[in-house]
Amino acid sequence: MADSLLEQVSALQQEIGGVLRADDIEYVHRMRVASRRLRTRLTIFEKHLPKGKASEWQKDIRQLTRALGDARDKDVQIKIVRKYLKKLSNGEYRPGIRRLLFRLKQCRTGLQIRIVKAIRRLRENNIIEDIETISRQIRARALIKQTTDTSNLLLQVANQAISARLEEMLGWELYVDRVECIKELHAMRIAAKHFRYTMETFVPLYASGLEDYIASSRRIQTMLGDIHDCDVWAQFLPAFIVDEGKKMEEYFGHNNGLAKLKPGINSFKRDRSKMRRTWYRKFTAFWHEMNAQGAWNKLLSDIGADLAAPEII
Numbered sequence: 001m002a003d004s005l006l007e008q009v010s011a012l013q014q015e016i017g018g019v020l021r022a023d024d025i026e027y028v029h030r031m032r033v034a035s036r037r038l039r040t041r042l043t044i045f046e047k048h049l050p051k052g053k054a055s056e057w058q059k060d061i062r063q064l065t066r067a068l069g070d071a072r073d074k075d076v077q078i079k080i081v082r083k084y085l086k087k088l089s090n091g092e093y094r095p096g097i098r099r100l101l102f103r104l105k106q107c108r109t110g111l112q113i114r115i116v117k118a119i120r121r122l123r124e125n126n127i128i129e130d131i132e133t134i135s136r137q138i139r140a141r142a143l144i145k146q147t148t149d150t151s152n153l154l155l156q157v158a159n160q161a162i163s164a165r166l167e168e169m170l171g172w173e174l175y176v177d178r179v180e181c182i183k184e185l186h187a188m189r190i191a192a193k194h195f196r197y198t199m200e201t202f203v204p205l206y207a208s209g210l211e212d213y214i215a216s217s218r219r220i221q222t223m224l225g226d227i228h229d230c231d232v233w234a235q236f237l238p239a240f241i242v243d244e245g246k247k248m249e250e251y252f253g254h255n256n257g258l259a260k261l262k263p264g265i266n267s268f269k270r271d272r273s274k275m276r277r278t279w280y281r282k283f284t285a286f287w288h289e290m291n292a293q294g295a296w297n298k299l300l301s302d303i304g305a306d307l308a309a310p311e312i313i
Contacts, residue, residue: 001045001154002139003034004201008038009131016119022112035061039132040197044161045114060127064118069113075109076229084268096264100240111305143186143214145240150205155307158202162303165195166296169217169272173301176287189224192217213299216290223283230276 011034018027026234038088039061046054085097122128172188175181196217241262248255290296 001048001134002142004041005038005045005131006139008034008041008160009128009135012038013128019115020119023171025079027070028071028075028115032072033064035065035068036193037132037197037200039065039202040194042155044198044201051136053130057127060122060125062119064122067111067118071108071111072110074104078104078108081268084271090267093264093267095265096261097243098264099261100265100268103240103244117216139160152307153204158205159303159307161198162202163197163300165191165198166299169195170296174282182228185224186228186231189221189228192221210299210302213295213300216295219286220283223286226279227249227276227283229308230272230279231274233269235278237265237272241265243301273301
């Protein structure tokens with residue numbers, strides 16, 4: 001537990017400088033992942049930590065994750081729009097895509113302020129130092145008591161945590177073949193993410209490894225994420241056109257220039273709709289393939305193989 005928490009605190013810390021400089025979007029991505037993994041592990045081990053500490057730490061870390069998440073989403077959108085603009089051959093579409101890219105960049109600049117504030121709050125509240133101190137104390141006690149990394153208690157914690165997250169993900173399975181269930185598929189993506197991070201927490205415990213299951217859950221999470229991104233575009237782009245029209249009216253007194261933007265925005269909307277259909281087909285095919293292989297039952301068998309019967313007290 002202590003090593004697991006220290007690992008993610010270190011991963012989070014080493015990205016702070018790059019995130020504040022904002023010269024590479026991958027810093028934000030890696031720090032966001034580290035913050036999510038840290039939160040997952042705090043949730044798993046909450047009752048084994050000093051009372052109230054996990055919830056106290058979670059508050060500030062959650063705010064950081066949200067700030068990083070909003071920035072990462074915008075970074076990904078900017079990257080996608082840039083790629084689309086680069087491959088455009090129809091000059092009529094360029095004004096709309098350029099305006100979209102400009103607004104996204106404006107928004108991303110504003111989000112950086114939130115990130116800086118969240119990091120400052122984390123530092124002011126000494127969250128990282130507090131987690132490190134307590135984790136090192138726990139680690140020292142474990143070493144003195146010669147606690148093993150494969151105790152039956154730890155294996156029980158792992159089994160229960162992984163099984164619960166798998167059950168949560170499978171709870172959304174009835175929506176897999178329902179293409180119109182946007183909210184439910186997004187919820188399944190979140191469940192797959194929690195499932196993956198939980199398995200990653202306990203990788204050192206299993207000689208057989210969980211890498212294949214982690215890779216599968218990552219693939220599910222990624223495909224559902226791509227589907228969700230397309231759904232976000234479907235809602236965002238019509239609203240973007242309306243907002244741009246209002247800005248033109250406020251500044252020029254009319255929105256005649258909107259006609260130059262619409263062709264590009266509408267072409268991009270069609271492209272995202274096409275990509276959603278592609279990602280959805282890939283996701284459903286992979287999901288049914290995993291079920292046909294009995295992957296999830298095999299996982300439960302693997303994590304239960306080394307688990308001794310609980311002692312009767």
